[in-house]
Amino acid sequence: MEREAGYIKRAKDLDVYRHAYGVSLDVHKATLVFPKNNTRWLTKCGDPARRSVPIWLKDLPNRPIPGPICAFISMAMGSCSEVETWISYAFDLGYITHAQRDEWLQSYVHIYGMLVNLRKKLK
Template sequence: MGDIKSHKDLLVYQKALDFVVAIYKETEVFPESEKFGLIVQLRRAAVSIPSNIAEGAARQGIKEYIHFLYIALGSLSEIETQLEIAYRLRFITDIDNLSKEYLHIKRMLLKLITTLKNKQ
């Protein structure tokens, strides 16, 4: 993991922040009726990803860090489901780019978890 001094140096954290922005932009066009439904669920789950990466990095040990990375992974899975629902409801017409980003972040999280497990 080289010259990583904080969670802010992790590419997965930076990608997760970009993903939050993409989710916020995508949900801006959702119907008003979803203001307290899918919009808030998608946004909260998206914000949870970089937040849990940061919280895990601030914890005492590797075991705790991994635990928070799994929580971030869970939030990512929530987003996958919620995007599929939004797509089926035709709130979004193209989920390909978001799906690519989702999969990229998922692979990065799994790689970081594996790396940390190997350090235990």
């Protein structure tokens, strides 16, 4: 992680960003093939799942440490929890397999933990 005068220079250099980006890309690709007739699903689940954690983390550069940056990390943690709920919906509706659900949930639990640790380090 690059820091310059109390700022994170590049969010994409954070391990948590790279991990979250990869998982959210997988989720995004999967939601593209969900049934088109279920527009409520696409609005309620597909969009939040697609824009989840990396969206909050991309805003970290040029944020003072620790102040506002911890708020962005907290928002990313909330996004993790939201996506976990939508992953469960996707499984219960038969859109993803049991294995896919377990893999994604495990990934988001890991991302959440990484965010908790990052926030602790920055406080």
